Amino acid sequence: MDKFSIQNLQKITSLTSELEYEKASSLFLQLRVLVKNNKSYEPIRNHLRDLIKNYEKDNWSDEDRLSKDQIKESDLAETLVEAENMFSQRRKELIKMKLKEAGLNQNDLAKILGHRKGYMSELINGLRPFSKDDLVVINRLFKIKFEDLIPAFINQERASYINKTLASLSNNKISLTERDYDLQVD
Numbered sequence: 136m137d138k139f140s141i142q143n144l145q146k147i148t149s150l151t152s153e154l155e156y157e158k159a160s161s162l163f164l165q166l167r168v169l170v171k172n173n174k175s176y177e178p179i180r181n182h183l184r185d186l187i188k189n190y191e192k193d194n195w196s197d198e199d200r201l202s203k204d205q206i207k208e209s210d211l212a213e214t215l216v217e218a219e220n221m222f223s224q225r226r227k228e229l230i231k232m233k234l235k236e237a238g239l240n241q242n243d244l245a246k247i248l249g250h251r252k253g254y255m256s257e258l259i260n261g262l263r264p265f266s267k268d269d270l271v272v273i274n275r276l277f278k279i280k281f282e283d284l285i286p287a288f289i290n291q292e293r294a295s296y297i298n299k300t301l302a303s304l305s306n307n308k309i310s311l312t313e314r315d316y317d318l319q320v321d
Contacts (some may be wrong), residue, residue, distance in 0.1 A: 141262040144179050150190040153205070153212035159183050159190075161216050165260065173253070215288075222286050223261035230259065233277035248272060 138147065139158045150156045166180040195201070234244060245255035248269050257263040265273075270284045289297070301307050 137264050140264055141179065141257050145182055147182075147186060150186050153208045154215060156187065156190045156194075157209075157212040157216040159187050161220060162262070163187060165262065169256075169260070169262075219286065219288060220261070222288075226284060227259050227261070229279050229283055230273060230277070233279060237277070244273075247276070 137143065139155075139162060144162070147155075147159075150159055163180060163183040166176050166183070170176045170180055194205070230244070231241070234240060241255055241259060242252055245252050248255070250258070250269075254263070258265050258269070265284070270281070273279060274281055274284060298310055301310055
């Protein structure tokens with residue numbers, strides 16, 4: 136389960152990397168809009184705000200301690216989160232366009248998939264991950280290609296594990312580069 140899925144955010148006690156910091160910052164901005172319509176998101180947004188402030192205080196408050204590696208990691212994290220957000224936004228637009236073409240709305244899709252209205256909103260807005268079954272149904276009903284529905288991202292931790300494992304194998308001629316991790320940009 137995704138650590139930064141809406142149902143898991145309150146369980147996070149601290150941000151441990153630039154990537155987590157960027158994801159938290161992005162979600163904090165997304166929730167700003169949702170809080171206006173649903174006050175139940177306010178405690179989650181406040182929790183994210185505190186996590187972000189603490190991370191900034193611990194990692195970015197002393198300019199003399201900033202290293203080139205930290206700045207490089209920050210830039211990469213920002214790029215990765217931006218790519219994920221662009222993917223989610225494009226998927227949202229495709230689904231909404233196909234719903235409109237079919238004369239349906241988001242609430243109708245929630246009924247089709249067996250979800251409540253608020254849960255569907257969280258899925259569409261990228262706050263929760265779609266289940267594989269949901270994506271298969273959306274693919275079949277609206278003929279949206281899987282590559283437009285399923286993010287083909289490999290998170291940094293998984294990619295690091297894969298590279299370490301590949302390095303330990305004899306006669307290995309493959310590896311993942313940073314570009315392969317999360318950026319599916321050609």
